[in-house]
Amino acid sequence: MRDSAAVADANPDLKTLRRFLPYLWPADAPALRHRVLWSMLLLAAGLSVKYAMSFTLAGAITRMSAGSRITPVVVIAVALVVAYAVARFGQVLFDNVRNAVFERVGQTAARHLSQDVFVHIHKLSLRFHLERRTGALTRVVERGTKSIDTMLYFILFNIFPTVLDLAATSIIFGVKFGLALVVATLVMSAGYVWFTQRVTNWRNALRREMVTHDNKATARAVDALLNYETVKYFNAEAHEA
Numbered sequence: 001m002r003d004s005a006a007v008a009d010a011n012p013d014l015k016t017l018r019r020f021l022p023y024l025w026p027a028d029a030p031a032l033r034h035r036v037l038w039s040m041l042l043l044a045a046g047l048s049v050k051y052a053m054s055f056t057l058a059g060a061i062t063r064m065s066a067g068s069r070i071t072p073v074v075v076i077a078v079a080l081v082v083a084y085a086v087a088r089f090g091q092v093l094f095d096n097v098r099n100a101v102f103e104r105v106g107q108t109a110a111r112h113l114s115q116d117v118f119v120h121i122h123k124l125s126l127r128f129h130l131e132r133r134t135g136a137l138t139r140v141v142e143r144g145t146k147s148i149d150t151m152l153y154f155i156l157f158n159i160f161p162t163v164l165d166l167a168a169t170s171i172i173f174g175v176k177f178g179l180a181l182v183v184a185t186l187v188m189s190a191g192y193v194w195f196t197q198r199v200t201n202w203r204n205a206l207r208r209e210m211v212t213h214d215n216k217a218t219a220r221a222v223d224a225l226l227n228y229e230t231v232k233y234f235n236a237e238a239h240e241a
Contacts, residue, residue: 036156
């Protein structure tokens with residue numbers, strides 16, 4: 001436990017993830033936990049339908065390539081095409097129902113985070129509030145509360161399904177095409193992850209710089225409006241701009 005905490009402290013992303021996980025799986029809200037479980041079941045159903053859709057399309061193409069006359073083979077091919085369309089509709093249906101089920105979880109997490117941040121702000125010292133960082137503070141709080149919904153959705157319905165897709169695809173490739181294609185797939189995936197991580201870290205540095213300047217601009221604009229009378233007394237409109 002201590003080792004995991006040390007790793008989390010060394011990695012800010014893991015530390016942030018550990019801080020956000022209680023909002024995804026709240027101990028005092030079994031209804032929300034049930035919604036998370038239902039969302040995961042719908043996710044699994046959508047993935048299953050997606051793979052079934054791929055196999056039905058492959059079967060239809062194979063049957064149709066056998067001949068163009070109306071034969072039992074062609075009838076089977078048409079049936080597979082219809083099954084493909086039904087599976088496609090089922091995948092879209094599962095995805096939309098999943099999003100609807102999970103929506104309350106994300107919104108509740110954002111609401112609880114906003115409340116916790118609001119309580120924490122009021123526990124800060126008087127000196128902090130006398131410095132009048134209202135503009136920057138409101139901007140940071142707004143950005144943070146809006147990001148938790150996106151972050152939870154990204155973890156559950158983007159990263160996790162991608163890992164499942166990679167595992168399922170590797171198994172299918174191994175059964176149908178041999179180990180060489182599995183190794184090639186895993187190597188290319190690892191290279192893609194490495195490249196994506198490097199580019200993301202580079203973009204994060206630019207993003208942090210942009211956020212810093214945005215906070216400063218918002219802080220100056222809001223604080224200047226809050227202290228409008230003082231700015232007018234000293235004729236400092238040009239300086240504030």
